[in-house]
Amino acid sequence: MPRTTHRVGAALLPLLLLVVAACSAGPSDRPAVAYHDGEQQVVPAPQPPKPAPVPPLGSPGDDAQSWEDCTDQTRTELGGLPPGMTFSCSRLISTLDAPEAPERGTARISLIRAGSGHVPLVVLGDVGGEPGTTYAARLATQLPAELRNTFDIIGMDRRGTGESDPADCVPPAQRDAIVGFDPRATDRGALDRLLESVLAASQECLLDLDERLQAYDTWRTASDLEELRLELGVPRLHAIGRGEAARLLTTFAERFPGSVGRLVLDGAPDPTRDAIGQAESQAQSAEQAFDVFAADCVSRGCPLGPEPRKVVGDLVERTRGTPLPAPGTSVGAGRVVQAILLGLSDRATWPALADALAAADRGDGAGLASISAPLVADQGVNPPWLDGDLITSCNDTTVRVPPQRTGELALDWVSRFPLFGGAAAQRLVWCGSWPVPQQPLPSPRRPDLPPIPVISTANDPQLLGLGTDHMAEQMPTGVLLRWQGAGHGAIGKSPCITEAVSRFLVQGTVPTEGMACPG
Structure with missing residues (x-):
């Protein structure tokens, strides 16, 4: 039966719309008013949730994991251990939850444990760096005894990284091409060749991983953390996340707020910028860190002479056309830049980086090849770092940059950031042919979480300090700490920061907002 319209209702509709529009023209600053016994009463406006208190440390949980001693393997991996320090390893079985098979499948997650306190403290590293178990083991050797005696450090x-269902799927030729690509290429034809290598890599990974490919992301890894909490038998998870892993912890906090314990973010990506903005800020931060490295090198009687930036810039230019010889490989301009980025991450390795660059300037690429080797070659039981970095970073962002735009960005950034701008722009090419994820990662905006210290490092080659500041500002419960030092991550490197973090994790003492520690 066809619908009929009442003429009176039709005539009143425009008037009603006008009334509704007038009543909803904008927010009112006046307090709400109620009437009781004929008298007006002001109704207080609802207050936003207050931050939760610092969660209790808790007692050791009923750990359901089976741990086996792996001290010897860890000693080999780290090149030595402090006397008496032992490690054990295990494997967490989590749900894969691929887009094509929600809440199904199995993900095998590799774990390591050190310490004698029995209260779990999970340590997480960047997906594009050394495996989390290696990073956690290394950090455990640098942490104060108070932390090791209070917690079990769990990496x-x-x-898709380390021994967690590793994504060892990029063919070696494509891996070498991507890592070694000319960092000063700006024309469309050259960048198209990079796109061809990335496309071949992504196709091979799709064939190798199938439905698992899109399950390697930060959203689902947050579920692994919740599964780990349940297996460890604790009501809340205490954790440290360095660099890009901060985004994993904020995602975990947004998804599982009731499971949040004492969290610390040691550096963080800028949540106010998209993938393009983050790549640009990474180039800026790397240039800034290199200048600090160069000044430090000169102050120590640098093997690169009085002008390290000029020497290194000339080296990059020469190796664009003539790669350096190295045992079993060669080192072109791309690997020179990638080796510098890796070497800048730890100030303790700066002298070795300077020596490797000086040797390269004399025609010997062995040192730089060794520094950059983890990106392209197996390291013991661990696969190359590139594969997991490429897959997770592309699964985490919805931004896809057209080739023409990438060329424009490369031209601009190579001019403004001569050492690292091109490499930063090329990361945007990586995801050009990648499937777009179904949803973006959530913004860190929950106001009902406990205080979360956020540490900003002044000269971090991977994260601009201002971007970490933005993370602390955007998080309603973020507490900003600043380290005026250099390198990637401050915990274990800055005694001042490490002490403040230790007091927070062990005693629940929240650091003073805006506290600054010298470099």
Whole structure:
């Protein structure tokens, strides 16, 4: 039966719309008013949730994991251990939850444990760096005894990295081409060749991983953390996340707020910028860190002479056309830049980086090849770092940059950031042919979480300090700490920061907002 319209209702509709529009023209600053016994009463406006208190440390949980001693393997991996320090390893079985098979499948997550306190403290590293178990083991050797005696330090390899169902799928030729690509290429034809290598890599990974490919992301890794909490038998998870892993912890906090314990973010990506903005800020931060490295090198009688930036810039230009010889490989301009980026991450390795650059300037690429080798070659039981970095970073962002735009960005950034701008722009090419994820990662905006210290490092080659500041500002419960030093991550490197973090994790003492520690 066809619908009929009442003429009176039709005539009143425009008037009603006008009334509704007038009543909803904008927010009112006046307090709400109620009437009781004929008298007006002001109704207080609802207050936003207050931050939760610092969660209790808790007692050791009923750990359901089976741990086996792996001290010897860890000693080999780290090149030595402090006397008496032992490690054990285990494997967490989590749900894969691929887009094509929600809440199904299995993900095997590799874990390591050190310490004698029995209260779990999970340590997470960047997906594009050394495996999380290696990073956690290394950090455990640098942490104060108070932390090791209070906690079990537990490291976790992120999905597709280390021994967690490793994504060892990029063919060696494509891996070498991507890592070694000319960092000063700006024309469309050259960048198209990079796109061809990335496309071949992504196709091979799709064939190798199938439905698992899109399950290697930060959203699902947050579920691994919740599964780990349940297996450890604790009501809340205490954790440290360095660099890009901060985004994993904020995602975990947004998804599982009731499971949040004492969290610390040691550096963080800028949540106010998209993938393009983050790549640009990474180039800026790397240039800034290199200038600090160069000044430090000169102050020590640098093997690169009085002008390290000029020497290194000339080296990059020469190796664009003539790669350096190295045992079993060669080192072109791309690997020179990638080796510098890796070497800048730890100030303790700066002298070795300077020596490797000086040797390269004399025609010997062995040192730089060794520094950059983890990106392209197996390191013991661990696969190359590139594969997991490429897959997770592309699964985490919805931004896809057209080739023409990438060329424009490369031209601009190579001019403004001569050492690292091109490499930063090329990361945007990586995801050009990648499937777009179904949803973006959530913004860190929950106001009902406990205080979360956020540490900003002044000269971090991977994260601009201002971007970490933005993370602390955007998080309603973020507490900003600043380290005026250099390198990637401050915990274990800055005694001042490490002490403040230790007091927070062990005693629940929240650091003073805006506290600054010298470099």
